Every structure is written in structure tokens, then in C-alpha cells.
Amino acid sequence: MWVLFVGGTLALLLYVGAVSINFMNLFGRMPNLKTLENPKSELASEIYSADGVLLGKYFRENRTPVEYKDLPQNVIDALIATEDVRFEEHSGIDFKSIMRAVAGLGRSGGGSTLSQQVAKVLFKTRPGEESNLNDGILNGPGRLGLLITKTKEWLLAIRLERNYTKREILRMYLNTVDYGSNAFGINTAAKTFFNKSPKQLTTPEAATLVGIVNAPSRFSPALHPVRSKRRRNWVLQQMTKAGYLPAAEMVKDTAKPIVLHYSVESPVQGLAPYFRTEVAKYLQTWAKETDHDLYADGLKIYTTLDSRMQTYAEKAVAEHLALQQKWFSAHWKGQLPWRDENGKVIPQFLETSMRRTQRYKSLMERYDGNRDSVNHYLHKKYKMTVFSWQGEKEMLMSPMDSLAYYKRYLQAGFMAVNPLNGYIKAWVGGPNYKFFKFDHVRQGKRQPGSTFKPIVYTAAIDQGYSPCFPRPDVATTFPGVAGRPPYTPKNFEGGYSGRTFTLRQALARSMNSITAWLVYKLGPETVVAYAKRLGITSPIDPVPAVGFGASDCSIYELCGAYGTFVNKGVWTGPIMVTRIEDKNGNELRRFVAPTKEALSEETAYVMTNMLQASTTEQGGTSTILHTGFNFPYQIGAKTGTTSNYSDAWFMGITPNLVCGMWIGGEDRSIHFRTGAYGQGARLALPLYGIFMKKVYADKSLDIDRGPFPAPAQPLTIELDCSKYYGGQRDTIPADQKMVQPTLDPLDNKDI
Template sequence: MWVLFGLGTVTLLLYVLAVSVNFMNLFGKMPNLKTLENPRSELASEVYSADGVLLGKYFRENRTPADFKDLPQNLIDALIATEDVRFEEHSGVDFKSIMRAVAGLGRSGGGSTLTQQVAKVLFKTRPGESSNLNDGALNGENKLGLLITKTKEWILAIRLERNYTKREIIRMYFNTVDYGSNAFGVNTAAHTFFNKKPKDLTTPEAALLVGIVNAPSRFSPVAHPQRSRRRRNWVLRQMNKYGYVTAAELAADTAKPITLHYNVENQTKGLAPYFRTELAKTLLGWAKETDHDLYSDGLKIYTTIDSRMQKYAEQAVAEHLALQQKWFSAHWKGQLPWRDEKGKVIPGFLNTAMKRTQRYKSLVNQYDGNMDSVNYYLRKKYRMPVFTWQGEKEMLMSPMDSLEYYKRYLRAGFMALNPLNGQIKAWVGGPNYKFFKFDHVRQGKRQPGSTFKPIVYTAAIDQGYSPCFPRPDVATTFPPVAGRAPYTPQNFEGGFSGRTFTLRQALARSMNSITAWLVMKLTPETIAGYAKRLGITSPIDPVPSMGFGASDCSIYEMCSAYATFVNKGVWTSPIMVTRIEDKNSNVLREFVPQTKEVLSEETAYLMTYMLQASTTERGGTSTILHTGFKFPYEIGAKTGTTSNYSDAWFMGITPDLVCGMWIGGEDRSIHFRTGAYGQGARLALPLYGIFMQKVYKDKSIGISTAPFPKPTAPLTIETDCSKYYGGQRDTIPYDQKMAPVELGDLDDKDI
């Protein structure tokens, strides 16, 4: 018997040694000492605003670590009583409990200690998990494979106990386990189920979370509230059994109902979801270059976004777009809004649009191109959540119904930028990220219309023209070139007055005739060069129509260009992040914008002076900012409208904030039919007014209300244009027939 005992002992020791060294690659690798000392668990990377507000997270497993000091005693007591009552007595493996479990006597938690459970989660020991610990020849899901896995967990548990204190192991446990509902770690779980920090959990709440871990789906308080309550009460009885709660406390706690404040975190919720999605593209490139994992390294990313401005921007887009949608729906009531340039319904529009969707492509693949099956499922109705401006609703719709429904919704993009340092302060890429994923700030590019004209005037000022330079409102015809017919741009209202206007007046009134004359004088190639200098990276076709915004570009690019005017001629690349820290708050990288002097300080100032005319000159397209919104501060502005009112733009500048916005349909063929609704001054400008009202009202933001700063050196170009209007400011009679319909012509209540 002694010989057999000795042989058994030696065999056991040799087996454990063989497993620990992966003898002949039979058992799979074991973590090395470095991995053991620095076990890796997936931690969500957190995205913060410039003013310290958590905007959202990037994660595969939504986990934010908690320190031991943040864990309440009732949570620790519940865990010990439920999972490992001898935790303080063993060194990683509780042989007494193992023997009881083998003998069928049972105990709370079975034979695995807390330390073994930590090892199982940290090092992914179980077969089928993404770990190289299971790549041995004998590994598998059979009984031998299970024995090898348990042996590894015993070895790892003992090694963990040698390297970490009991407190550290408890902290590891609470930071690694899965609570279901996309909540990994107790910090996230407490927030998901109770909207609390762990330290604020009551004893019944702590018991519920501890009980969930055993089987997150089975004991979910959301899916199975009665079963979850029974499990919670069992945990409470265990706490009473081992002296952590009194009989009276047990009776009171088990009688309490489960009260949840359930909110599953996901990467589309929170402030600035469009911004965070675009930011991820940049961060993934950085992470690849620096060997980091954005979704598991627990990085802290500090962005340039101001949470207050972002909130106001999202509110402004929602308020304004809901009203515009109401008018748009009434405008097209009973009619199809997708029209060609002649106003006729585009045949087969929805069928063509459907063929571009992923759903259509998936159905074609699934049914091997059988169009009867594809069309059947495209027209089969399902109950689905849909977006409305009154809140999300469930409706019975087919995929074709859904496509038509969403095609009728107006889209929008909005961006606010600090021109002095390039920091993006607000970013709204659409009406609602959950239902409209496409970003209209940087991803989307549309014709900017007349918001491109300031680039033409920049070239003119830089070439020596004065804001006071007079030019008659007459036709300019571009001769035919390379088969292109002669081109005579018309004014918005059609026809030409023959009267003389200064360049400043012409820009304020957005007159096409004088812009066309400048394009001819300066040449399209010259203006395309200025566009590139000012930060327009999209291709600009150097043709006569480019002066009226015929080439597509993004709000992001336009904000970058206008910011150069405010920043004394220095182009500054927009930036989204100021710094990135690792999980231990060590700074990994700090970000500064690229800068380049592209205009003289004088030219830049003269452009801010020119843009102010839109808000101050009689006939200016943005006078409503002073007359309707009652802003008493200097503001530069430019409206933009494209053919058939497909795109409505507005750009607004103040001494420390540049804002760009666009509103239109998802497709260019979907738009209002008249300027009374569809032009930039009517459809886009009020969004800026609503946003700035909120920003000016919030004194904590500290937005500047000072005038635009003048250059340090005296101006060499005249700006006093009074002699051109008989010594007074714009005394030329204002002809209503000449002017486009503007908000200034409406009652203030219509804003």
C-alpha cells in the first residue's frame, strides 16, 4: 500500500509537472511569469470631453475597472458567503471543498475557489475560448480535457495566490466576471442594472449581482425577474448562514422587490455618437501603429468636444429638424418627393435604391439570385422599431415600406470649431445615430452652393481688390470651351438690375452676376488653388460653375476654410483629440494641430469684414440673426443653396467659433420645391440661431462676444464704402422683387 501510495504521489507530481511545462505539447501552453504578473483582461476605452464628461466607450466587453476601496463590504460578504467561504484560509486550491464536491456533499460554489474562477476568466482556460492554453494534443471537451483544464486552473490559482494579495484577487474577480446585458465587471454591472456606483449598492442589490454571475442569462433580473429574485434571496440566506447579516436583516431584505434602473450601455448611446464613430477611424490607425487595442486596452481618450456645446448642438438639430420635417411632410403630402430636374417622379426610384442596400445583397446571396424569393421577403411585413420625431415607435412594415419611410426624412450635419486652435467643439452627423448611421459632417459631401463664394472673394481681396470695389449687376458670359456651351450664370431671382454694388454688398446679397465676373477675371484655376490652400481637400473641378459651389465637399472642410479667416490667415487642421492615456493614466500621445500661414493677416481680416455684411447690410441674406434672433454681437455669415433646393447650407463665424451646417434629403432628388422653404437662409440658418442662443445663454462656456480683432498693422485697402452709397451706410433702395425670400421677411414667431 505504501508503494502504491508512493507511486501514486510521484505520478501525480509528474502529471502536474508535465501539465505545467506542456510536456511534448500534450497539454497546451501555460502563461509565462510576465503574463502572470500582468494578467490581461479586456478593458473598455473611455472617451472624455474637453470638460471631463464621459462621452462613451469603445469595447468588445464593456468593462471599466473598480478599485478595492470602491467595493462595499456587503458586496464582498455576499461573494465570500456564496462562492468561497474558506477564501481566507486556502492558498488557491481548497482540497477540503474538492473532496466534499467529489463525495457529493456539496457546498456553495462547488469545488472551485474564487482564485480558480479568476484564473479561468483571466487566462481563458476552457476549451473553445480564444486562448492558446487549449492547443495541446490531449485537450478537448472530453473528460480528459476537463481534467487537464482543472489542473491548469489549480496551478494558476496557486501562482496567483503567490503573486497577489487576497484583496487584489477579490478586485480581479469583480473586474473580470460577466454579469450579462453586455456588462463585464461590477462597475459596469452596477451602472447597467441600478444606475449606481458599486459603493452605493444596497445589500439586496449586491446579493442580486453576486447571484447573477453563476448564470447571467438564466438569472437575469430583466428576462427572468422571479428566478433572479429567488437566486438573490438564496445569496442572502447564505450571508445569514455565515453571519454576514442578521435574521431580522434577512427577513427585511428578502421581502424587498427587485427595483431596476436598467440601461444597457452600447457604443451608439451617449453624447456625440457620430463624432465617436468618426474618431474611431483615426484611433484605430494610431492603435495599429503603436501596437495598442482600442477595444480592450482601457485607454482614456480626451477629446476636444465641449459637452455643453455638443448637447446644445444635438438639441438644436432635433428642435429645428423636427419642425422642418413637419413642413416637408406637408409639402409633399400625398405625393412622391423623388423628382428629376423637371419635377417629374423618377421611375423605379425605390427599386434602384433598394438594390444598393445590404439587405438586398444578402437576400440575393441567400436565395441564389431567385428574385421571387428576394421580392417576397422585401415585401413581407415585420414589426420593427422606427424613428419618429415624437419618439421611437414599433410599426408593421416591410423592408420596402421602411426604405420609402426613411427616404422621406430630411438629414442634417452640424459642426462647431474653435478657429484659434483647431479644436472641434460640437459634431452632429444626422438626426439620430441609431436609425441614421451615415455621417453628414465628414463622410457626406454635397455641393456647398454659395457658401463657396467667400473663397472666390478671398482670391479677389488677396489679388488687390477692395471690399468697396464697385461692379455693375450685369450678365457675365463664359465662352464655349472644349465642346462646353456658353455659360451665363443667373442671379437667384433671375435677371440683372444693372445697378452698381460693392464687392461687400455683392457677397452680402449672394449675387451670382458679380461672383461670375470675379471667377472670369481671376480664372477658375486660381480659385481652385485658393480652395486647396484654405483646406478643401475634395477635388475641385476648375470650371466656371465652381465659383457657385458646384464641386462636392464636406462641412468639415468648409469649417476648416472659414476658420482661416478668423485665425488671421493661419490655416489650422481640425483636431478631435488632445491626448491619449493608458489604463494607468500614463500619457501615450498628445495631439497638436498642423498649422500653415496661407493668407496675410489683412486679407483674413477683410474676409471677416466682408462676411459680416451678410448680417448687417440691407438685403444681406443673414440679417435675421440681428433682426429676428436679436444677437447684438458681430457675426459673419454665408448662406448656400444649390439647384432645385437640393442642399441648404449655412456658415457662421464669431471671434472664437466657426459653425457649418447642411440640411437636405438623403438623395439629391429629394428636396423642397421652392425657395420659400428650401433655400439656405430658410432651411439651414435658423439651426445656427437656435444653437447660438443656447451657447450665448450659457455663461459657463465663455464664448466671446467681442468684435473681430483688427490686424496690428494699418490696413492698406479701404473698407469705408460710404462714398459709394452717398455718404451713408447702404442707402440703395431695397427692392423686394430683387431679393430672395428670407427669414427677415417672415414674422419672428415663424423662426
């Protein structure tokens, strides 16, 4: 017996030693001291607005840690009473519980102590989990694998007890375990199930959450309320048995129902989902370069966004789009809206669109290209939850039905940025992120139409033209080049008045004829060069139609360009993030907007003044901002509309806020048929008015109501054109002589 005892003891010691050192790679590696002292669990990174509001999280496991001082005593008592009643007495292994578990007498948690459970979660000891602790030759399913795993957990539990206090182990446990419903850690679980912080939990609520961890899917109060209540009551009884809860209170608590405020936190919930998605894209490069994990490192990301402006922007887009959608649906009632340039229905439009979707590609792969099988499932009807402006609704639809349904919805993009520092203050990429993932602020690019014209006028001012320079409203023809036919742009109304207008008036009225003449005089290449100077990075073709926004660009780019006018000629790239901190509050990176000198301060101010004419001059396309919305402040503006009313744009500027917006169909072939509904002044401008009304009404916002600050140096360019034309501010009669002669600065100038 002595030989057996000594031999068994020696064998046990040798076995434990072999597991500790992973002898001959039989058992799998063990964490080193550094890993043990710095155990890592996935923590959700949090993204904040500039005014300190939590916008959302990035995570694979939604876990936000809580300090021990913020853990309520009822949670700790419930946990110890249920999972490890002798937690304060043992040093990592409770031999009494092990013997009870072996004898089949234990009813809760087997023989595992809290320390062992922490080791299991932190170091992923179980076979099948992604961990280098399970790479031994003998690891795997079966009793031998289980014995090795248990041995490792015992060893790790002892080491944890040596390196951490009991309080630290309790904190680690409550911050790491899975509560189901994508809730990891007590902080997230309390919010998910009860919409509370841990400290606000009542004793029955604490018992409910502690009861979940044994089997999250089995004891979830959201999925199995009856079973969860029985489990909660058992936890309450254990608390009484352990002396933590008086029997009278236990009786009262077990009679109470479980009242949930259940909401599974999703990365797309909360404010600014399109913006947060773009921030994640932007930070991926930084994370890769610096060896950080955006979804697991518990980073704190501080953005430029203002939660108040973002709220107003989202409400404005929803309010405006809902009304426009009502009119759009009535406009095309009983008809198919996808039309070609001649107004005819595009044949096979839906079929062609479906072939571009991931669903179609997946079905083709699954059925080896068998189109009959693919078409069967594309036309098979299912119950679907779909978007509507009256709220989500459930409908019986096939994938083809769903595609046709969503193609009829108008889309929108909206962005607001402070041009003085590049801080993006609001960003709405579409109607609803849950149903429309495509972002129309930066990802989407469309023809900007007349919102591109200020770039032409900027080039003209820089080349010596005055806002008061007169030009008759007559046709300009670009000769045909390299097989391209001659091109004669027409005004929005389709003809020419023959009357003379100043450049200021021409921009205010968005006259194509005078813009075409400027492009002809300057040359398309010059216009392209100025667009690049103003931060337009999308490809631009140097063609005669360049001045009318023939080349696609984004709202993001246009906001940067217009911001140059307000910021004294300095282009400032819009930025989303100001700084990043690690989970301990140490600053990892600070971001500053890129800048460059693009224009002279005088040219920038002249353009700001000319853009104001759109809201003040008779015939200006944006006068409704003063006459309809009754804004008493200086506002610069420009509307934009593309061919067939496919794209409606609006750009608005104030001394410290530039806003850009676009509205249109997902496809260019889907649009209103008339300018009465589809032009920028009608379809896009009101969105700006709705937003600014909310912004101006909020006295807590730092909004500069103007006027626009003038340059420190006296202007060399005259802005008051009335002195040259007999005091008339509207039109210049063709036969009226000027007080001063006006020469064309490019007549004898080679540019």
C-alpha cells in the same frame, strides 16, 4: 498498498509536472511568469469631453475596473459566503470543497475557489475559448480534457495566491466576471442593473449581483425576475450562515422586491455618437501603429468637444429638423418626393436605391441571385421599431416600406470649431445615430452652393480688388470650350437689375452675376488654388461654375476654410482629440492641430468684415440674425443653396467659433420645390440662430462676443465704402461719379 501509494503519488507528481511544462505539447501551454504578474482582461476605453464629461466607451466587453477601496463590504461578504466561504484559509485549492463536490454534497460553485475562478476568466482555460492554453494534443471535450483544464486552474490558482494578496484576487474577480447584459465587472454591473456605483449598493442589491455570476443568463433580474429573487434570497441566507448578516436583517431583506434601474450600456448611447464614431476611425491607425487595442486596453481619450455646446447642438438640430420635417411632409403630402430636374417622379427610384443596400446584397447571396425569392422577402412585412420626431414607434412594414419611409426624412449635419486652435466643440452628424448612421459632417459631401463664394472673393481681394470696387449687376457669359456650351449664370431671382454694387454688397446679397464676373476675371484655376490654400481637400473642377460651389465638399472642410478668416489668415485643421492616456494614467500621445499660413492677416480681416455685411447690409441674406434673433454681437455669415434646393447651407463666424451646417434629403432628388422653404437662409440659417441663442445664454462658456480683433498693422484696404459714394451704403447709382477713380486691378495684370 505502499507500492500503490508511492506509485500513485509519483504518477500524480509526474502528471502535474507534465502539465506545468506542457510535456510533448500534450496539455497546452501555461502562462509564463510575466503573463502571470500582468494578467490582462479586456477593459473598455473611455472617451471624455474637454470639460471632463464621460461621453461614452469603446468596448467588446464593457468592463471598467474599480479599486479595492471602492468595493463595498456587503459585495465582498456576499461573494465569499456564496462562492468560497474558506477563501481566507486556503492557498488556492480548497480540498475540503473538492471532496464535497466529488461526493455530490456541494450546492454552490462545486469545488472551485475564487482563485481558480479568477484563473479561469483571466487565462481563458476552458476548451473552445480563444486562448493558447488550449492548444495541447489531449485538450478537448470529454473527461480527460476537463481533468487537464481543472489541473491547470489548480496550478494557476496556487501561483496567483503566491503573487497576489487576497484583496487583489477579490478585486480581480469582481472586475473580470460576466454579469450578463453586456456588463463585465462589478462597476459596470452596478450601473447596468441599478444605475449606481458599487459603493452605493444596498445589501439586497449586492446579493442580487453576486447571485448572477453563477449563471448570468439564468439568474438575470431583468430577464428572470422571479428566479433572480430566489437566487438573491439564497445568497442572503448564505451570508447569514457565514456570519456576515444578522438573521433579522436577512428576513427583512428577503422580503424586499428587486427594484431595477436597468439600462444596457451601448457604444452609441450618450452625447456625440457621430463624433465618437469618427474619433474611433481616426484612432484606429494610431492604435495599429502603436500596438494598442482601442476596444480592450482601457485607454482614456480626451477630446476637444465641449459637452455643453454638444448638448445645445443636438437639441438645436432636433428642434429645427422636427419643424422642417413637419413642413416637408405637408409639402409633399400624398406625393412622391423623389423627382428629376423637371419635377417628374423618378421611375424605379426605390428599387434602384434598395439594390445599393447591404440587405439586398445579403439576400441575393443567400438565395443565389434568385430575384423572385429576394423580392418576396423585400416585400414581406415585419414588426419594426422606426424613428419619428414624436418618439420611436412600432410599425408593420416590409423592407421596401421602410426604405420609402426613411427616404422622406430630412437629414442634417452641424459642426462648431474654435478657429484659433482647431478644437472641434460640437458635432452632430445626423438626426439620430441609432437610425441614421451616415455622418453628414465629414463623411457626407455635397455641393456647397454660395457658401463657396467667399473663396472667390478672397482670391479677388488678394489680387488687388477692394470691397468697395463697383460692378454692375449684368450678365457674364463664359464662352464654350471643348464641346461645352456657353455658360451665363443668373441671379437667384433669375434676372439682372443693371444697378451697380460694391463687392461687399454683392457678397452680402450673394449675387451670382458679380461672382461670375470675378471668376471670369480671375480664372477658375485661381479659385481652385485658393480653395486648396484654405484647406479644401475634396476634388474641385476648374470650371466656370466653380464659384457657385459646383464641386462637392464637406462641412468639416468648410469650417476649416472659414476659420482661416478669423484666425488672421492661418489655416488650422480641425482636430478631435487632445491626448490619450493608458489605463494607469500615463500619457501615450498628445495631438496638435496642423497649421499653415494661407492668407495675409489683412486679407483675412477684410474677408471677416465682408462676411459681416451679410448680417448688417440692407438686402444681406443673414440680417435676420440681428433683426429676428436679436443678436447684438458681430457675426459673419454666408448662406448657400444649390440647384432645385437640394442642399441648404449656412456658415456663421464669431471671434472664437465657426459653425457650419447643411440640411437636405438623403438623395439630391429629394428636396423642397421652392425657395420659400428650401433656400439656405430659410432651411439652414435658423438652426444657427437656435444654437447660438443657447450658447450666448450660457455664461459658463468661454464665448468671445466680439468685436473681431483688427490687425496690429494699419489697413491698406479701405473698408468704409460710403465715403466714395456720397455716403450711400446701399447701392451705387450707375451715373454717380466716384470721389476717387477705381481701376480694375486685373485689366493690365497677367495672373
